Amino acid sequence: MAPKRSTKDKFIGSSKITGLLSSNFREFLSEKNIALVMFYDPNCPMCQQMKPHFLKTTFVTNREGQSFAAVDCTAEPELCREEMINRLPSFKLYSKGRPVNVFGGRIDYRTLKKYVENAPNASRIPVRGELFE
Secondary structure, three states, X not given: OOOOOOOEOOOOOOOXXXXXXXXXXXXXXXXXXXXXXXXXXXXXXXXXXXXXXXXXXXXXXXXXXXXXXXXXXXXXXXXXXXXXXXOOOEEEEEEOOEEEEEEEOOOOHHHHHHHHHHOOOXXXXXXXXXXXX
């Protein structure tokens, strides 16, 4: 069996950020200790403004087992509905495939870095509102 290749997200354009589709979304996330996923529309001005912040987050964040990925909601609308994405861009944090937190709109790389570095492991998913108080 050939190894599965991760492909970089075309919108972000970095090999540090995996482009996810319905076909690889669940498997990718279930294998990652912590994964931050950006859900976006490539034509959305706010998404375009957030792109450099998301990319910078991949370089400044320091957490063992961290991963970064992105989903184009224009290409994967059903996946975005299933993940209850109702605002773009949205950033959703997962631990071993389990959702930890979701945040949308304008967020800078420092805030994204904090979310990833302070996220709980899958064995301790917090009660709503507990994570970053």
